[in-house]
Amino acid sequence: MSAAHDLFLPPPVRLSQEAFDRLRNLLADYSGVYLDTAQQRVLESGLAQRLAALEETLEAYERRITAPAGRDELQRLTELVVNHETCFFRNAPHxxxxxxxxxxxxxxRKPAGEPIRIWSAGCATGExxxxxxxxxxxxxxxxMIRPVEIWATDLSDLALEKARAGFYRGRSLNNVAPSLLSRYFVKRGDGFLVADAVRALVHFEQLNLLEPFxxxxxRVDxxxxxxxxxxxxxxxxxxxxxxxxxxxxxHGLLFLGFSETLWNVFDGFRSREVSGAYVYQKVERPPSPLQRRTESRQPATTAEAPQRLTPVTATPRTASHGRRSPIAPITPKPTSSxxxxxxxDRAQALLDAGRLDDxxxxxxxxxxxxxxxxxALTLVARVHANRGELDLAIAExxxxxxxxxxxxxxxxxxGTMYVRQGQWHDAIQSLExxxxxxxxxxxxxxHLAMAYRQAGKKELAAREFRxxxxxxxxYRAEDLLEGVEVGWLRATCEQHLASLET
Structure with a gap:
């Protein structure tokens, strides 16, 4: 990168732990997204851009986004921090x-002529x-022997702008079969434009999932x-x-990502296997006596108008002490075979061999x-980590x-992901x-020895290398530990230990 290019970069922002905690709680209150400490650099980069654009100090900016009129600016900061990367047919089994x-x-199930309605909640850039x-x-x-309507919503106006444009190139099209590409896309320059027949089924709308629906x-199925x-x-x-x-x-259906299992979260859906994919189907539940008494005192309404979802920005350890809902989660009995x-075991072997997609x-x-x-979730996280998708890996x-x-x-x-991000305190805590x-x-x-060494804790590092x-x-020198040769690990330990003892 040239020095001339550096002149156009905003000055860096470095947040204290207290400032990072305050700001990520603000973002979580607004969007639901709770940044891990490994994503601190992402937040600092976004802040640097907004501070440069507004010519404000960090203190003034915090006052701006905490003021009642600051939600528009909070939206702009969220745009810079939240990951919108996705692709077509991301979950092919679904x-x-x-x-x-x-x-x-x-x-x-539906009456003749009534459309099937599907909601893509958090649709990002539209894929x-x-x-x-x-x-x-x-x-x-x-x-279309049955009309279908796709209602696609996202928090990000910038992502929705790209979605409405319907122009895609590169990685986002990797999973599109050539036959589908020829039928449903039109070649435009170095990319492809979504065909009108596809666009006609989709309506995009800005929506914050924490706000009332x-x-x-x-009216979705x-x-x-x-x-x-x-x-x-x-x-x-x-x-x-x-x-x-x-x-x-x-019988309504909920489609979640693999790691978004409802185990220990909510028991109003049953897991169902369909064509090798797992989906959640709504289970009707009788109201509790308390709900029946409450509902009998309320006038009938044609549609529920929920209050704004109140996020909880405490740590996972304390989050369960937040507000309880009328439908309390009951942990389903786990099963295995x-x-x-x-x-x-097969997935572990494929991962060690570098066959991430398999x-x-x-x-x-x-x-x-x-x-x-x-x-399984930990192995999925390893796949994402090996692809360089650290935010997904940490979430998994x-x-x-x-x-x-x-x-x-x-x-x-x-711990190893925190090491890659230079978050030595968090790395040491996880590895310990x-x-x-x-x-x-x-x-x-x-890995703990390496983290101690990077954090300047030489005595602890030497002890852990030993x-x-x-x-x-x-182990034998040719053995592999999570894809790493034992001989290489030994040589690396010996080399670092020698440098610490001199």
Whole structure:
């Protein structure tokens, strides 16, 4: 990068821990997205751009966004911080389940001429919404024997602007088969434009999922909300899922990302396997005596008008002490099978061999209510980490720890991701937890020693390098520990230990 280019960059912003906590809580209150400490640099970069544009100090900017009139500026900051990256047919098994089974089921249940309505909640730049429209066209044909309406919403005006333009190139099209590309897209320069037949099924609208839902939300048959709630705190996630439940009719469907399992979150849906994919179907529940008494005193309404969702920005450990809803989550009894264990072992082997896409396909076969879900989530997080998608990786591993707080492999992965971000305090904290849970793990000692060294804790680093070498003695040099050769680990430990002892 040239010095001339550097002149156009805004001056860097460095946040104290207290300032970071204040600002991420503000963002979570507004959008639901709760930034991990590894995303502090992302927030600092966004702040630098806004401070330069407004020519304000950080103190003045905080006063601006906390004032009643500051929501527009909070929106602009959120635009710079929230990840909008996605692609067409991101969750191919869900689209296959729709095409093979679920759209026909909805078609048979609905009166003649009434459209099937699908809500893409958190649609980002539109790829998911257009994927749903293409799937509907593939299912019902160009004459559309059943009308289909896709309502696509997102918090980001910038993302929606790109979605409405419908022009895509590069990675976002990787999963589009050549036959679909020729039928539903028009070549334009170095990219492709979504065809009019697809656009006709989709309506885009700006919506903050923490705000009251409009009447449109209560007329949908299915909701897609994938890789959105993984960035929410547990109580905020649970409250949103409950509101989705109220939007759906009997047998209504909820499609979530893999890590967004409802285990330990909400029990108003049952998990259902369809064509190799797992979807959630609404289960009608009788009202409690308290609900019946409350409802009998209230006038009848044609549609529910929920209050704004109140996010909880406490840590996951304390989030469960927040406001309780009328429908309390009951933890379903987890299940597992020998096949689940075999699939996880196969996914682990594929991951160690660097076959990330194949590993992810195997991991999708693990049922969301499996007792092995935390291990599966940790492996999914490793896939994302190896792809460089650290925000997704951290969100996935956090979900694994919400379900099972005693997973040393999850703490190990979290610690190594903090190391990659230069978050030494958080790295050491996570890795020390992993060591406590699994004191014999050589890889934990290696990464903890590296974190101590980077943090300037030389004595602790030397002690941990020696511990790693003792544990590595049980392995052959050619053995692999999570894809890393033991011989290389030994040589690296010895080299760093020698430099610390001189």
């Amino acid at each position: 689209m296959k389940a729709l095409r093979d089974t679920l759209l026909f089921e909805m078609h048979r 998911e919404a257009y994927s749903l429209a293409i799937t509907a066209l593939e299912t019902f044909g160009s004459t 409009p009447p449109t939300a209560y 299915a909701i897609f909300c994938q890789n959105v709630t993984i960035y929410f705190q547990p109580e905020t996630r649970r409250s949103l899922i409950e509101r989705f439940y109220r939007c759906l009719p009997s 020998n096949a689940d264990a075999d699939h996880l 590993a992810m396909e195997v991991l999708r076969t693990i049922p969301p209510n499996s007792s092995l879900a935390p291990r 591993v956090r979900r694994a720890l919400e379900i099972d707080a005693l997973r040393d492999d999850a703490y190990l992965l979290l 937890r992993a060591r406590y849970l699994n004191p014999d793990a050589a890889l934990v000692s290696y 511990s790693a070498l003792r544990k590595l003695a049980a």
